[in-house]
Amino acid sequence: xxxxxxxxxxxxxxxxxxxxxxxxxxxxxxxxxxxxxxxxxxxxxxxxxxxxxxxxxxxxxxxxxxxxxxxxxxxxxxxxxxxxxxxxxxxxxxxxxxxxxxxxxxxxxxxxxxxxxxxxxxxxxxxxxxxxxxxxxxxxxxxxxxxxxxxxxxxxxxxxxxxxxxxxxxxxxxxxxxxxxxxxxxxxxxxxxxxxxxxxxxxxxxxxxxxxxxxxxxxxxxxxxxxxxxxxxxxxxxxxxxxxxxxxxxxxxxxxxxxxxxxxxxxxxxxxxxxxxxxxxxxxxxxxxxxxxxxxxxxxxxxxxxxxxxxxxxxxxxxxxxxxxxxxxxxxxxxxxxxxxxxxxxxxxxxxxxxxxxxxxxxxxxxxxxxxxxxxxxxxxxxxxxxxxxxxxxxxxxxxxxxxxxxxxxxxxxxxxxxxxxxx
Amino acid sequence: xxxxxxxxxxxxxxxxxxxxxxxxxxxxxxxxxxxxxxxxxxxxxxxxxxxxxxxxxxxxxxxxxxxxxxxxxxxxxxxxxxxxxxxxxxxxxxxxxxxxxxxxxxxxxxxxxxxxxxxxxxxxxxxxxxxxxxxxxxxxxxxxxxxxxxxxxxxxxxxxxxxxxxxxxxxxxxxxxxxxxxxxxxxxxxxxxxxxxxxxxxxxxxxxxxxxxxxxxxxxxxxxxxxxxxxxxxxxxxxxxxxxxxxxxxxxxxxxxxxxxxxxxxxxxxxxxxxxxxxxxxxxxxxxxxxxxxxxxxxxxxxxxxxxxxxxxxxxxxxxxxxxxxxxxxxxxxxxxxxxxxxxxxxxxxxxxxxxxxxxxxxxxxxxxxxxxxxxxxxxxxxxxxxxxxxxxxxxxxxxxxxxxxx
Numbered sequence: 001x002x003x004x005x006x007x008x009x010x011x012x013x014x015x016x017x018x019x020x021x022x023x024x025x026x027x028x029x030x031x032x033x034x035x036x037x038x039x040x041x042x043x044x045x046x047x048x049x050x051x052x053x054x055x056x057x058x059x060x061x062x063x064x065x066x067x068x069x070x071x072x073x074x075x076x077x078x079x080x081x082x083x084x085x086x087x088x089x090x091x092x093x094x095x096x097x098x099x100x101x102x103x104x105x106x107x108x109x110x111x112x113x114x115x116x117x118x119x120x121x122x123x124x125x126x127x128x129x130x131x132x133x134x135x136x137x138x139x140x141x142x143x144x145x146x147x148x149x150x151x152x153x154x155x156x157x158x159x160x161x162x163x164x165x166x167x168x169x170x171x172x173x174x175x176x177x178x179x180x181x182x183x184x185x186x187x188x189x190x191x192x193x194x195x196x197x198x199x200x201x202x203x204x205x206x207x208x209x210x211x212x213x214x215x216x217x218x219x220x221x222x223x224x225x226x227x228x229x230x231x232x233x234x235x236x237x238x239x240x241x242x243x244x245x246x247x248x249x250x251x252x253x254x255x256x257x258x259x260x261x262x263x264x265x266x267x268x269x270x271x272x273x274x275x276x277x278x279x280x281x282x283x284x285x286x287x288x289x290x291x292x293x294x295x296x297x298x299x300x301x302x303x304x305x306x307x308x309x310x311x312x313x314x315x316x317x318x319x320x321x322x323x324x325x326x327x328x329x330x331x332x333x334x335x336x337x338x339x340x341x342x343x344x345x346x347x348x349x350x351x352x353x354x355x356x357x358x359x360x361x362x363x364x365x366x367x368x369x370x371x372x373x374x375x376x377x378x379x380x381x382x383x384x385x386x387x388x389x390x391x392x393x394x395x396x397x398x399x400x401x402x403x404x405x406x407x408x409x410x411x412x413x414x415x416x417x418x419x420x421x422x423x424x
Numbered sequence: 425x426x427x428x429x430x431x432x433x434x435x436x437x438x439x440x441x442x443x444x445x446x447x448x449x450x451x452x453x454x455x456x457x458x459x460x461x462x463x464x465x466x467x468x469x470x471x472x473x474x475x476x477x478x479x480x481x482x483x484x485x486x487x488x489x490x491x492x493x494x495x496x497x498x499x500x501x502x503x504x505x506x507x508x509x510x511x512x513x514x515x516x517x518x519x520x521x522x523x524x525x526x527x528x529x530x531x532x533x534x535x536x537x538x539x540x541x542x543x544x545x546x547x548x549x550x551x552x553x554x555x556x557x558x559x560x561x562x563x564x565x566x567x568x569x570x571x572x573x574x575x576x577x578x579x580x581x582x583x584x585x586x587x588x589x590x591x592x593x594x595x596x597x598x599x600x601x602x603x604x605x606x607x608x609x610x611x612x613x614x615x616x617x618x619x620x621x622x623x624x625x626x627x628x629x630x631x632x633x634x635x636x637x638x639x640x641x642x643x644x645x646x647x648x649x650x651x652x653x654x655x656x657x658x659x660x661x662x663x664x665x666x667x668x669x670x671x672x673x674x675x676x677x678x679x680x681x682x683x684x685x686x687x688x689x690x691x692x693x694x695x696x697x698x699x700x701x702x703x704x705x706x707x708x709x710x711x712x713x714x715x716x717x718x719x720x721x722x723x724x725x726x727x728x729x730x731x732x733x734x735x736x737x738x739x740x741x742x743x744x745x746x747x748x749x750x751x752x753x754x755x756x757x758x759x760x761x762x763x764x765x766x767x768x769x770x771x772x773x774x775x776x777x778x779x780x781x782x783x784x785x786x787x788x789x790x791x792x793x794x795x796x797x798x799x800x801x802x803x804x805x806x807x808x809x810x811x812x813x814x815x816x817x818x819x820x821x822x823x824x825x826x827x828x829x830x831x
Contacts, residue, residue: 166607183600191566195573195576198573222569222597225561225569226566226569228561229570384610388611389606390649
């Protein structure tokens with residue numbers, strides 16, 4: 001620390017700090033205040049209001065051309081094809097389940113149209129990294145190996161749903177794939193991901209946590225809490241903001257005034273990058289680099305991925321009430337993450353024009369088959385209503401269970417008991 | 425929430441000024457009642473009003489009292505070494521043992537690294553290192569979310585919320601996340617290793633924001649456990665149990681007891697059972713239920729009632745765990761006595777006493793001899809200079825017990 005009124009010496013100067021020059025007559029003195037150790041005194045009364053907008057990292061253009069050959073993705077043909085195939089499968093699944101909701105066969109659904117390049121982030125992670133999602137991360141889950149059957153079972157709340165039929169559709173979670181169960185409240189996962197990362201760091205394994213959220217969720221207090229804690233406590237976590245332009249109906253322009261979400265990362269002292277979130281290779285490269293930083297240096301990284309939510313927010317939303325169909329159509333044609341990836345693959349000769357149809361057909365067949373199978377299964381047994389509230393059933397819950405089971409025996413039609421699996 | 429430079433003197437002053445507060449309040453009490461008596465001959469001075477834990481006969485002040493304590497005997501720790509500790513030291517001891525026996529255990533919160541504003545974590549950072557005992561930024565929702573994240577990875581997280589009055593930014597994390605973590609995931613994930621410690625309740629000078637008892641707000645949430653200890657021996661055993669319990673647990677620590685409650689505490693590692701009430705004094709005519717520092721007001725009231733109504737005996741029960749609570753022990757007592765008085769510092773309406781009263785009328789309806797009496801904080805914010813009126817003190821409890829008895 002600097003002594004009282006002591007001039008700066010060379011030894012005390014931070015490396016590369018260009019503002020200190022021993023020869024300069026305007027040598028500026030560092031403040032002593034504990035709250036901003038790198039600040040220097042100035043005599044200009046000036047408010048810091050804007051900085052240059054953070055650039056958006058891009059690997060390929062909208063036609064799939066890699067713009068700087070140094071950025072050519074270092075992936076195998078199989079890896080690239082798998083990523084693309086999963087984008088198509090995700091689309092196929094979304095189409096079927098969106099329609100299923102419209103027909104009243106499931107209660108709710110959320111699609112990922114327009115945000116398929118998110119799969120690039122999943123491909124850049126290690127399978128042991130722990131994912132904290134918001135809700136529109138089915139692509140990540142799919143790429144981790146969650147099966148179509150598992151998606152369907154969850155959306156149908158049937159007896160094979162890992163969540164035991166307790167949550168609305170799309171609230172997926174799987175311990176096996178290190179994907180923490182989705183909860184509806186927004187941004188709560190952000191400080192949680194910081195805590196999980198701290199636990200991973202303490203275990204001494206080279207793993208990180210990865211936390212997805214939208215630009216709307218970044219207005220919640222938990223965003224601030226989570227990023228600040230991760231920064232101060234040195235947590236290996238990747239914060240991945242899907243800035244898709246809308247929080248339900250509220251456009252980004254009404255969500256914040258600053259330079260997106262990325263500018264905030266810098267405020268927290270977090271290494272930050274903004275990427276073209278429709279460019280699967282930009283997403284992939286940024287996530288890989290972020291992972292390296294997080295794991296090797298035990299610190300958080302913020303990725304702001306700029307994208308556009310082509311989907312309605314959910315099946316409970318009709319986005320035509322607040323944006324024009326043309327705006328949406330323009331995005332799907334002008335900058336389509338799936339088309340960009342396909343163009344890149346085709347240029348490489350790793351994909352042929354007809355391959356799409358085959359994959360989509362196979363995916364739809366599989367989805368429909370799993371869909372029909374999931375629909376036929378019973379709801380979980382009624383005892384699951386009471387279990388897992390605590391690690392053990394409390395006397396009160398035992399009593400409530402007896403009461404409800406007696407009522408169900410008395411009024412089986414009202415309680416539709418035949419829809420539920422029997423207790424074994 | 426409140427700036428630490430303001431909290432620190434408040435917290436640190438508690439120990440030093442506790443005795444003087446008691447002296448002052450006793451003098452005021454004498455003065456008030458004696459002058460009231462002078463104004464009107466029909467008003468009797470109250471006798472035997474001891475005010476607080478310092479006069480309690482319930483504390484295990486001697487080694488002999490530890491040796492003969494049935495619960496500690498059953499746990500096999502009554503014969504071992506004991507050490508004189510106040511509640512703050514007992515909590516410190518519990519955390520030390522939790523940390524020593526579990527490498528994943530961490531203790532964190534605002535100002536905990538230097539020992540905490542109430543000094544409960546003193547010495548832990550030196551002993552276990554700053555990676556395990558660490559300060560967080562000033563963010564209760566962050567602390568709660570962080571603890572949930574650690575616990576979801578199977579680690580043991582002991583999070584301090586500096587005052588119960590400031591837990592509310594974390595309400596969403598605790599209610600929507602911690603409480604539902606196991607249930608919503610189909611038991612794939614849980615945060616059983618998560619414990620919150622937070623100082624609560626009145627101290628005589630805390631006013632609106634250093635006095636509250638929000639336990640019922642959390643007791644209303646399935647999935648949470650809520651514990652309120654009354655003494656050092658209790659605090660150590662219940663906190664260790666809470667930390668090791670496989671459910672997220674909040675331990676509300678009545679901060680007035682941190683220094684004023686002193687007991688011989690077993691040095692051994694021991695856990696007292698959660699969701700198990702303790703009958704502190706057996707009685708046959710009325711059941712008196714409370715928890716935390718309220719126990720000492722109840723004890724005092726019971727003494728006065730038994731003195732003034734010869735032959736009457738009161739059964740005093742410390743609930744210890746507010747959720748999920750031990751309805752069975754209370755119901756058995758009420759089936760015996762036919763009368764129930766339940767007390768807590770938190771406001772009356774929608775408070776825990778309402779729950780207990782409803783449950784007991786359902787279980788013991790034909791046995792009840794009089795309406796259940798609730799002695800609670802008033803339905804106002806916790807008021808600074810009016811605290812004496814607000815409190816469910818021995819005087820109000822005394823009146824309520826008599827009302828239940830003579831109904």
